Amino acid sequence: MMINSGPWFDMYLSSRDSVVLNFNPFMCFNPDPKVEYNDQLTRATNMTVSAIRFLKTLRAGYLEPEVFHLNPDKSDTQTFKRLIRFVPSSLSWFGAYMVNAYPLDMSQYFRLFNSTRLPKLNRDELFTNEKAKHLLVLRNGNFYIFDVLDRDGNIVKPSEIQAHLKYILSDSSPAPAFPLAYLPSENRDIWALLRQKLLSNGNEEVLQKVDSAVFCLCLDDFPIKDLVHLSHNMLHGDGVNRWYDKSFNLILTKDGNAAIHFEHSWGDGVAVLRFQNEVFKDSTQNPAVTPQSQPAAVDSSSAVQKLNFKLNDALKAGIIKAKQNFDATMETLTLDVMQFKKGGKEFLKEKKVSPDAVAQLSFQMAFFRQYGQTVATYESCSTAAFKHGRTETIRPTSIYTKKCAEAFIRQPSKHSTEELQQMIAECSKYHGQLTKEAAMGQGFDRHLFSLRYLATSKGIPLPDLYQDQAYAQLNHNILSTSTLSSPAVNIGGFAPVVPDGFGVGYGVHDDWIGCIVSSYPARNVHEFIQCVHKSLEDIFHVLEGKHIDG
Incomplete structure (x- = not known):
C-alpha cells in the first residue's frame, strides 16, 4: 500500500515557524568503546569516512532494508534472500509478508545527503544535488569546504580527510562579527527575504556550496560538562556553529561527544537512526584512522576553501535581529x-x-x-x-x-x-x-x-x-x-x-x-x-x- 506523503511535506514546508526547537530534534551517539578513539580529530575523521561509505553503499543500491552491505560479493545469502531474488518485485512483498518481515520504505534516504531545506516565501523547498563531492565544515562560525569524493566518485583517502580536518581545527581565525548561521534559525519568511538579499549581494556561488554539500560537520571548541549541557548543545547550540537547514548536522565537541541534529521535513527518525547505527558500527569496528595515524602530507591550504560571504548593512541588521531572537528564545527553554x-x-x-x-x-x-x-x-x-x-x-x-x-x-x-x-x-x-x-x-x-x-x-x-x-x-x-x-x-x-x-x-x-x-x-x-x-x-x-x- 502506498501513502500519499505530499500533504505531510506541505505541513512541514508551509510552516513559517523557526525550524530550531519547533521541528529539529537531535540524537547523541554513545562514546566509542575504545576510549582513545574519542579524540575530536580521530572521531571526526572516522565518522566522516563511515558516513561517506554509507552514502556509497546507498547509491550503489546495496543498502538492503535490514542489512548493510559494504562488500556485497561476500555478503551472507540466507535461503530467504536467495528465494526472494527470483520473485518479481511486484510480488516480493508477499514473500516477505509470509515470513512476517516488512522491508521498510526507503524513499526518504536519498535526502540524507547533499540536501538542504531552502527558505521560500509561503512554502519552503527541498533541494538535493547528488553531483556535489564536498563536505561543509563549521568551526567557530567559519565555513569551510573540501572534497570527500574524488572525480570518479571514490572516497578521498582517510589520511587526507584527517589532514584537512586537522588544518581546520588549527585555524586561528576569529569567529565572524556577523555569523551567518543565525539566519536559518529565523522565521521562514524573514529568512527567505534575507536569503534573496544574500543572493542579490553576490553570494550565489557560496550558498550553492553550502546547500549542495554532502552534509554539515560541526566542530565545537569546548568539552561537555554534563548531560543537560550536552542536550542544549546538540538541540540548538549557540546559533553560530550549525546550519539548521541542512538535512543533518554531524556535531563533534572538543572531547569527542558526537550527535546528529536533523531537519525534519525531509524525513523521520527511522532513516536517520539507520544511518546513525551504521556510522556508529562502522566507525567503531572498522575505523579508517587510529589515534596514532599520521595525517597525509598534503597541502590542505589549497584543498580546503574557506567560504566568505559578502554582507551589506541590511544583511548585517538581519543577522543581529536573528541573534537577538535566537538568544531570547533559548533563554525560555x-x-x-x-x-x-x-x-x-x-x-x-x-x-x-x-x-x-x-x-x-x-x-x-x-x-x-x-x-x-x-x-x-x-x-x-x-x-x-x-x-x-x-x-x-x-x-x-x-x-x-x-x-x-x-x-x-x-x-x-x-x-x-x-x-x-x-x-x-x-x-x-x-x-x-x-x-x-x-x-x-x-x-x-x-x-x-x-x-x-x-x-x-x-x-x-x-x-x-x-x-x-x-x-x-x-x-x-x-x-x-x-x-x-x-x-x-x-x-x-x-x-x-x-x-x-x-x-x-x-x-x-x-x-x-x-x-x-x-x-x-x-x-x-x-x-x-x-x-x-x-x-x-x-x-x-x-x-x-x-x-x-x-
Whole structure:
C-alpha cells in the first residue's frame, strides 16, 4: 500500500515557524568503546569516512532494508534472500509478508545527503544535488569546504580527510562579527527575504556550496560538562556553529561527544537512526584512522576553501535581529535529564509487560501527580511498512492509564498489590494494541489530517468535527513523546510542541530507563522529572510484589 506523503511535506514546508526547537530534534551517539578513539580529530575523521561509505553503499543500491552491505560479493545469502531474488518485485512483498518481515520504505534516504531545506516565501523547498563531492565544515562560525569524493566518485583517502580536518581545527581565525548561521534559525519568511538579499549581494556561488554539500560537520571548541549541557548543545547550540537547514548536522565537541541534529521535513527518525547505527558500527569496528595515524602530507591550504560571504548593512541588521531572537528564545527553554537505575527492559519483559507501555504509563502518572489531570499525549510511530510511509500517532492516554494513575496516586492503600499489577497489565495490553494499529496504518490522527486536507483543498466547508473544542484539545499535545533504543544512541531529545507542553525523549535500556525532558516557563520540568522517577519506582515496586505507600 502506498501513502500519499505530499500533504505531510506541505505541513512541514508551509510552516513559517523557526525550524530550531519547533521541528529539529537531535540524537547523541554513545562514546566509542575504545576510549582513545574519542579524540575530536580521530572521531571526526572516522565518522566522516563511515558516513561517506554509507552514502556509497546507498547509491550503489546495496543498502538492503535490514542489512548493510559494504562488500556485497561476500555478503551472507540466507535461503530467504536467495528465494526472494527470483520473485518479481511486484510480488516480493508477499514473500516477505509470509515470513512476517516488512522491508521498510526507503524513499526518504536519498535526502540524507547533499540536501538542504531552502527558505521560500509561503512554502519552503527541498533541494538535493547528488553531483556535489564536498563536505561543509563549521568551526567557530567559519565555513569551510573540501572534497570527500574524488572525480570518479571514490572516497578521498582517510589520511587526507584527517589532514584537512586537522588544518581546520588549527585555524586561528576569529569567529565572524556577523555569523551567518543565525539566519536559518529565523522565521521562514524573514529568512527567505534575507536569503534573496544574500543572493542579490553576490553570494550565489557560496550558498550553492553550502546547500549542495554532502552534509554539515560541526566542530565545537569546548568539552561537555554534563548531560543537560550536552542536550542544549546538540538541540540548538549557540546559533553560530550549525546550519539548521541542512538535512543533518554531524556535531563533534572538543572531547569527542558526537550527535546528529536533523531537519525534519525531509524525513523521520527511522532513516536517520539507520544511518546513525551504521556510522556508529562502522566507525567503531572498522575505523579508517587510529589515534596514532599520521595525517597525509598534503597541502590542505589549497584543498580546503574557506567560504566568505559578502554582507551589506541590511544583511548585517538581519543577522543581529536573528541573534537577538535566537538568544531570547533559548533563554525560555529548560531541559532536564532523568536516569532510573533500578531496572529496565529485562525486568519488565520478565514480568510480561511492555517496556514502552510502562515508560508511557510513568509519564501519565507523573503528569497526574504534578497537575492532577490527564492531557493529550502524542507518541510517534513509524509507518515505514508502507510505501512513502511517514508517521502515525499512538495515543498513550487511555481509560486504563487514567484509572491506573488515579489508583496509584490518590488511593494506593485501597488496592491490593495484585489489583495494581492487574491495572499495569491492562495498560500494557492496550498500549500494545494501539502500537500495532498505528504501525499498520490503523491510527486515526493521519486519517483525520487527510480528510481535513482534502476538504480544504477542494473548497468544502470544514465539517463540524474540526471546529469542535475536543478536536482542538486532542491536537494540543501537552505531552509530546518519542522513544529511541539503539546500541549507537545515548540520548535524544526535542523541544515541546506547544508553549505549555513537555518534550519527552526517552529510552528503555536493558537495565535502566532514561529520559530527557524539555519545557518552556509554563511548566516545571524539574518537578516533572522527579514525578516520573517516583512513578517508575512505584510501578517497579508493585511488579516486584511489594506494597506502595501513597
